[in-house]
Amino acid sequence: MAWHPLQGYRVVDFGSAWAGPQMAHIVADMGAEVIKVESRNRIDYGRMGGAASSKELLLKTPEALVAAAPERLELNPVFHLLNRGKLGITVDFTKPRGAELLRELIKRSDVVSDNFTPGVLDRYGLGYESLAEIKQDIVVVSLCFAGHTGPLKGTRGYAPIITALAGLDSVVGYTDESVPCGPNFAYGDHVAAMHGALAILVALIHRNRTGEGQYIDISEWEATTSLLGEPLMEYVMNGRIPGPTGNRDSMMAPHGYYPCKGEGQWVSIAVKTDEEWRNFCQALGSPPWAGDERFSDRYSRLVNQDALDKLVGQWTANYSPREVTEILQQAGVAAAPFLISKEQYHDPHFRERGIFVEVNHPKSGREVFYGVPWKLSDTPGEVRGSGPLLGQHNEYVFKELLGLSQDDFEHLVEEKIIF
Amino acid sequence: MAKQALSGLKVVEYGSFVSAAFCTKLMADLGAEVIKIEEPKRGDESRDYGPFPDDVPHPERSGLFLYLNTNKLGITLNAKTTTGMSILERLLQEADVFVENNPPKLMSEIGLDYVKLKELNPRLIVTSLTPFGQTGPYRDYKAYPINCCAVGGVSQSIGHYWREPLTMPLSHGHYQAAVSGALGTMVALLARDVTGRGQHVDISETDVWATYHVGFGITIYAFGVKDNLRKGYIGGGWTYPARRVIPCKDGYMALCAPQLKQWVKFVELMGNPEWIQDPKYRERHAMEDDYPEEVDALLTPWFLERTKKELFELFEKNAIPFAPLYNMEDEVNDVHLKERRFFAAIDRDETGDLKYPGAPYKLSKTPWALARPAPLLGEHNEEIYCGRLGYSKVGLVALRRADVI
Numbered sequence: 001m002a003w004h005p006l007q008g009y010r011v012v013d014f015g016s017a018w019a020g021p022q023m024a025h026i027v028a029d030m031g032a033e034v035i036k037v038e039s040r041n042r043i044d045y046g047r048m049g050g051a052a053s054s055k056e057l058l059l060k061t062p063e064a065l066v067a068a069a070p071e072r073l074e075l076n077p078v079f080h081l082l083n084r085g086k087l088g089i090t091v092d093f094t095k096p097r098g099a100e101l102l103r104e105l106i107k108r109s110d111v112v113s114d115n116f117t118p119g120v121l122d123r124y125g126l127g128y129e130s131l132a133e134i135k136q137d138i139v140v141v142s143l144c145f146a147g148h149t150g151p152l153k154g155t156r157g158y159a160p161i162i163t164a165l166a167g168l169d170s171v172v173g174y175t176d177e178s179v180p181c182g183p184n185f186a187y188g189d190h191v192a193a194m195h196g197a198l199a200i201l202v203a204l205i206h207r208n209r210t211g212e213g214q215y216i217d218i219s220e221w222e223a224t225t226s227l228l229g230e231p232l233m234e235y236v237m238n239g240r241i242p243g244p245t246g247n248r249d250s251m252m253a254p255h256g257y258y259p260c261k262g263e264g265q266w267v268s269i270a271v272k273t274d275e276e277w278r279n280f281c282q283a284l285g286s287p288p289w290a291g292d293e294r295f296s297d298r299y300s301r302l303v304n305q306d307a308l309d310k311l312v313g314q315w316t317a318n319y320s321p322r323e324v325t326e327i328l329q330q331a332g333v334a335a336a337p338f339l340i341s342k343e344q345y346h347d348p349h350f351r352e353r354g355i356f357v358e359v360n361h362p363k364s365g366r367e368v369f370y371g372v373p374w375k376l377s378d379t380p381g382e383v384r385g386s387g388p389l390l391g392q393h394n395e396y397v398f399k400e401l402l403g404l405s406q407d408d409f410e411h412l413v414e415e416k417i418i419f
Numbered sequence: 420m421a422k423q424a425l426s427g428l429k430v431v432e433y434g435s436f437v438s439a440a441f442c443t444k445l446m447a448d449l450g451a452e453v454i455k456i457e458e459p460k461r462g463d464e465s466r467d468y469g470p471f472p473d474d475v476p477h478p479e480r481s482g483l484f485l486y487l488n489t490n491k492l493g494i495t496l497n498a499k500t501t502t503g504m505s506i507l508e509r510l511l512q513e514a515d516v517f518v519e520n521n522p523p524k525l526m527s528e529i530g531l532d533y534v535k536l537k538e539l540n541p542r543l544i545v546t547s548l549t550p551f552g553q554t555g556p557y558r559d560y561k562a563y564p565i566n567c568c569a570v571g572g573v574s575q576s577i578g579h580y581w582r583e584p585l586t587m588p589l590s591h592g593h594y595q596a597a598v599s600g601a602l603g604t605m606v607a608l609l610a611r612d613v614t615g616r617g618q619h620v621d622i623s624e625t626d627v628w629a630t631y632h633v634g635f636g637i638t639i640y641a642f643g644v645k646d647n648l649r650k651g652y653i654g655g656g657w658t659y660p661a662r663r664v665i666p667c668k669d670g671y672m673a674l675c676a677p678q679l680k681q682w683v684k685f686v687e688l689m690g691n692p693e694w695i696q697d698p699k700y701r702e703r704h705a706m707e708d709d710y711p712e713e714v715d716a717l718l719t720p721w722f723l724e725r726t727k728k729e730l731f732e733l734f735e736k737n738a739i740p741f742a743p744l745y746n747m748e749d750e751v752n753d754v755h756l757k758e759r760r761f762f763a764a765i766d767r768d769e770t771g772d773l774k775y776p777g778a779p780y781k782l783s784k785t786p787w788a789l790a791r792p793a794p795l796l797g798e799h800n801e802e803i804y805c806g807r808l809g810y811s812k813v814g815l816v817a818l819r820r821a822d823v824i
Contacts (some may be wrong), residue, residue: 005610022631030606081638096463128783147781152755155735157675160662161742166674169664170746171588172577179664179671180744185576185588190631194721196599199780202449206424206785208612214784222761225750227594228780233482235747236774242747247565250468255565257574257583266584267624268569270562329560336557336566338584340575341636344629347572350556355626356637368641373626374603375552377533379610379617385533 004031005379009204010109011038012102013086016044018186020115021082022193027083027111027200029372030381035109036083036388037102039092040066040419043390044078066072073390079389081369084359088388089397091418098417099124104402106131107143110207111139111200116361117121117156118148128215137213141201143196147219157220162188166224171231173244180244191227192220248371253301254280254308257338258316260324266338267321269312269328274298276333283331284315361386392419423450426783428608431510432456432491433531434520436464437593438548438624440487442600443518448778448787449488454510454803455794459495459824462796463488472770479769485793486775489765493794494803495824498529503823507531509808512540516604520548520596524559533619542654543617544607545761548596548660564592564624571628572636595632597622612715658682658703659714664744667722671744674718678704685739689721723771763789800824 009032021036021044028034034248038044043063060339065072092098103126106112115123121127121142127283128140146152160182163169169182200218207213223383225232231242247256249270255265271280274297281290289295289311294304301308316324321337328335337343345352345368357371364386372381398404412418428451432443440455441462447453447558457463466478467486478484497503504606511517517536520527526532533553536545547553550562557570565586568574573592578585611617624699629637659682660674682703686695694700694717699710706714710761722730727743734741743749751774756762763777804810810818818824 005606005613026602077638077641078635081635106675147759150758152735155740155742156738157740157742158677160673160675161740163453164671164744165742166663167672167745167747167750169744170671172585174578174582175586179666181578181585182662182664182673182744183573183577184575184662185633187632191598194602194631195779198445198598198602199606199782200608201602202424203782203785205605205608208609212784214782217781218779218782219759220758222759222777223779225756225761226776227591228589228747228750229486229776230468230470230483230589231747232750232776233486233773235751236637237470237472237770238474240470247583247586249563249565252563255563257565257569257586259583264580266569268565268574268586270565273564314469321643332561334561334563334566335534336560336562338569338574339572341572341633341640344570344572345637345640347570349551349555349557349625349631353552353623353626355629356634358660368637368643370630373623373630374599374608375554375605375621375623376603376607376618377621378614378616379606381606 002382003226003379004381005376006030006032006381009033009111011035011111012106012109014112014116014121015112016115017046018082018189019192020045020113021197022190023115023196023200024113025084026193026197029383031384032111032386034086035046035105035393036086036088037091037093038088038094038159038390039090039098039388041092041094043073044079044083046047047073047076047363047390057169070390071363077150077361077364077367080359080361080364080367083387084369085384086388087393087397089394090391092416093124093126095417097412098416099126101398101402101412101417102126103131103134105397106138107135108401109135109138110204113141113143113196113200117144118142118153127413132213135213137207137211138217139200139207139213141196141200141216141218143192143218143220145219146221148217151347156294158174159186159189160225162192162220166221167228167231168224171228171242171244173246175244175246175248189222190223192218192223195223248305251298253298253305254312255305258307258309258313258324260316260319262320262383265321267324268336268338269316269324271332272303277301279327279331280333284331287315312314357383359383359386362389391418422785423788424782426450428452428516429514430516430518431452431514432518434508434518434548436520437483437487437530437590438596438600439520440465440519441594441597442546442548442604444487444489445597445601445720446516446604447781448789449785450517450788454496454799455491455493456496456507457493457796459497459797459822462495462546462735466796477769484772485770488793489638489775490788490790492799493802494800495797496647497823498531500821500823502818504530506823508539511536511543514540515608516544516546517603518546518548518600522559523547523549523553532569537617539592541612541616542605543619544611544620546600546604546620546622546626548600548622550624552626553621553626555623564590565625567628569590571625572633573628575636576633592624592628595627596622599627599631608694624809628690639742659706659711660778661707662709663715665715665722667730667743668724668726670727670746672722672727672741673744674741676740681739685734688733688737688739689718692717692721765789765792769795797824
């Protein structure tokens with residue numbers, strides 16, 4: 001088996017839903033032993049949804065589903081995706097003995113991660129202060145909607161609410177519609193997950209050098225807003241409030257998505273310099289409008305881009321996105337096809353770079369996951385299997401790692417502490 | 420100054436615009452020493468971008484540049500001259516990390532491909548941020564952020580399915596590549612502590628979009644569920660409102676209530692309007708999938724009578740996870756962010772006192788810090804060339820005359 005760069009590090013992951021689990025799978029891919037904590041009283045909501053539940057079941061809680069149809073909790077491939085390569089345990093830490101077991105486990109761990117609303121872990125003696133007493137160099141990364149201090153610290157919010165409050169939604173939308181549409185994917189969760197993973201790695205680097213652990217407070221809101229320097233500076237410097245810019249760019253024209261032959265077929269084109277413009281016109285066979293004064297320099301093209309977009313769109317409509325790409329790239333002009341997931345899966349770029357990988361899940365069978373996007377030449381890491389079944393690794397963790405006897409283990413199961 | 424997690428780490432940045440600059444900013448803000456190399460005279464492309472105070476363009480006053488390059492040392496260097504290249508090589512022999520965002524072809528042409536760099540310094544970690552990565556059929560394609568959004572699949576999730584797709588604006592792909600670059604670099608540093616070897620970290624902006632951001636779409640596709648994500652929030656299957664934006668008196672509100680109790684409470688706050696009795700508006704799945712605009716229209720009048728602030732307070736009090744679409748003014752003036760000291764101020768002659776977006780994470784023992792503003796063009800030439808590399812001041816003048824720096 002290949003050596004992985006985070007081999008030997010152990011992470012106790014209390015994450016649920018999206019951001020927490022995704023943050024922890026990033027370190028799992030690099031070889032860390034990530035132990036996901038659930039219990040039948042507190043199942044990750046991520047197990048719901050997708051193939052796991054029909055519409056009527058979605059209205060129920062996962063705990064209700066345990067009673068009704070437990071096998072369904074093992075069927076959501078997106079849950080497996082976000083919890084890939086992790087071990088799964090079930091322990092009820094609202095009971096003192098359960099919390100004690102986790103403290104024992106954390107004593108033997110390097111990192112604790114969670115995305116609870118502030119205060120949950122503290123309530124059960126699992127907050128940073130208590131943990132640092134038993135494991136002085138522990139790294140705790142705690143991620144939540146608005147951070148762990150401040151008047152809005154108790155606010156809950158799902159991904160669409162993060163990008164709204166973080167200011168991103170206000171700059172994503174069509175220029176000719178009054179309502180900004182925002183991105184229709186969980187950007188705020190992903191941004192928080194990646195920053196969380198980065199903070200874990202940085203804290204481990206520091207710990208390895210100095211022996212000092214620490215507590216990391218992450219606000220999903222702030223992580224997202226920290227990426228908006230450009231529009232924020234516009235307000236700070238000039239008092240102007242930027243709105244959606246559609247597919248417009250302040251430096252490039254043409255710049256956008258242009259229709260191609262066939263339904264839902266689009267190609268992206270971006271032209272920046274005068275040289276690129278000349279190449280672009282040539283690649284199009286120097287149409288009569290190419291010499292038009294309205295498009296003679298970068299400034300004119302920016303001013304007259306509505307007219308320019310129409311003309312470009314008339315040309316692209318004769319070709320497929322890949323044909324346009326081929327013609328323009330040959331001429332040194334930036335162009336690329338608009339792809340949906342299905343097309344990405346078959347695209348030669350992703351194939352050759354091995355971006356999507358197959359895994360096998362004991363209950364749901366073959367699954368296709370995204371792999372590690374960063375290619376590290378020496379220690380690449382890998383997707384180390386699908387997601388865990390509920391409590392799949394209880395025996396390993398409680399008996400092998402913590403040294404419980406068979407009798408003690410069975411007793412704790414009976415008491416619904418390991419549950 | 421407090422100790423920082425990456426104090427002592429030596430980073431050299433050789434690139435332009437956003438991705439490389441943001442990647443090393445993440446490290447510089449945590450204490451790494453970043454030497455940013457800029458082209459003599461012209462400087463980094465982001466110096467042209469602005470925004471500029473009072474709309475007066477000036478290379479030392481570009482908001483984008485200032486924000487992307489905090490805490491760095493700046494030198495000018497023309498690596499296309501022989502002398503320039505040998506200076507760069509000396510810097511890289513001393514460095515831990517080299518971050519660049521140049522086309523792979525160019526890097527080979529100027530003799531900075533990874534094979535060569537590895538010979539120069541086997542412990543060096545080389546982090547390359549490019550549109551499509553160092554391998555694959557599109558490696559040498561020309562691409563701007565919108566093209567990576569296209570192939571990366573992220574545009575399938577932005578905009579309406581009946582219209583043209585939208586790009587993520589404001590070079591967001593560059594930021595995402597940068598964060599992944601920092602992640603890969605940190606892993607490579609941890610690996611180096613064990614192996615003693617550096618390595619090449621190859622980041623494709625397109626691949627970052629296609630994985631962490633919309634990669635779940637592939638998983639869903641493999642199961643034969645919806646393949647056009649623009650038709651519904653994260654693949655559909657949610658209940659109204661999964662993700663709706665509704666105008667209010669002075670802006671917009673974002674609505675998302677997956678739990679029934681949240682929706683029931685909200686309807687109650689609206690005073691249980693008559694239409695809610697209609698069975699059509701009790702089917703939250705159909706409401707989301709089949710006629711969301713109709714439901715939006717029913718809610719809108721109530722929202723239009725109220726301000727963002729009023730609504731946010733009301734929802735906050737009642738544990739309903741709806742929030743305003745903050746604009747940049749709202750961000751800068753928000754009380755919660757103020758109390759958390761999110762915005763950091765830095766004063767300098769060229770721009771006066773400015774607020775910058777601050778820490779994306781709060782590390783208790785080794786805090787993020789804004790210690791110095793972005794460098795002026797060539798600001799640290801003397802410090803690096805004379806102080807570190809042993810050139811005399813006269814030598815510096817000669818380098819300048821010869822267009823090396």
